[in-house]
Amino acid sequence: MEKESTLKDNIVEISTHGSRYNIIRFLQAVAQYNRTTYTGDINELDVKMNLILNYKNRFESKLKLNLRLLNAEKRKLKKLNNMLNRSDSKKTSKKRITKLTKLQKENIMQEIGINNQKLSLLLEEINNITKIHELLDDMNFENKEKLSNIKREMERSRIEIR
Numbered sequence: 001m002e003k004e005s006t007l008k009d010n011i012v013e014i015s016t017h018g019s020r021y022n023i024i025r026f027l028q029a030v031a032q033y034n035r036t037t038y039t040g041d042i043n044e045l046d047v048k049m050n051l052i053l054n055y056k057n058r059f060e061s062k063l064k065l066n067l068r069l070l071n072a073e074k075r076k077l078k079k080l081n082n083m084l085n086r087s088d089s090k091k092t093s094k095k096r097i098t099k100l101t102k103l104q105k106e107n108i109m110q111e112i113g114i115n116n117q118k119l120s121l122l123l124e125e126i127n128n129i130t131k132i133h134e135l136l137d138d139m140n141f142e143n144k145e146k147l148s149n150i151k152r153e154m155e156r157s158r159i160e161i162r
Helices: 002-017 020-088 102-157
Strands: none
Touching: 020 102
C-alpha cells in the first residue's frame, strides 16, 4: 500500500515538472525494479524448494531402509517363535527337530526380547521419519504457493509501454 502511494506521488510530481518521456522512463525503471525483486524472491524460493526436495529424498531412502530392517527383524522373530513352538510340541520327529534345552530356550527368549526392542525402536524411528516427511511436503507446498503468488504479482505489475 505504501509503495503504491509513493509511486503515485512520484508520478504526479514527474508529470507536473517533467515530460511524457520522463514518466515513461520512470515507469520502466519501476517495472525493472519489480522484476529484479521478484527474481530474487523466486531464486530464494527455488533454493528452498531444492533443499526441501533433497531432505525429502534422504528421508525417503532412510524410511525404505528402516522398513527393510523392520521386515528382516519380523522374519527373525517369526523364525525364533516357530523354533520354540516346534520344540515344545509333542509331535516332533527326531529326524527333523531336536528338543531344545532349558538354556537354549532362555537364550531364544532373550533374543526375542532384544528383537522386540529393536522392532519398537525401528517403528518409532519410522514414525518420526514419516512425520518429518509430511512436514517437508507441507513446506514444499507452501513454497510452491508463494512461487505462484509471486508469478501472479509479476504478471500484474508488468507495465507495457508502446
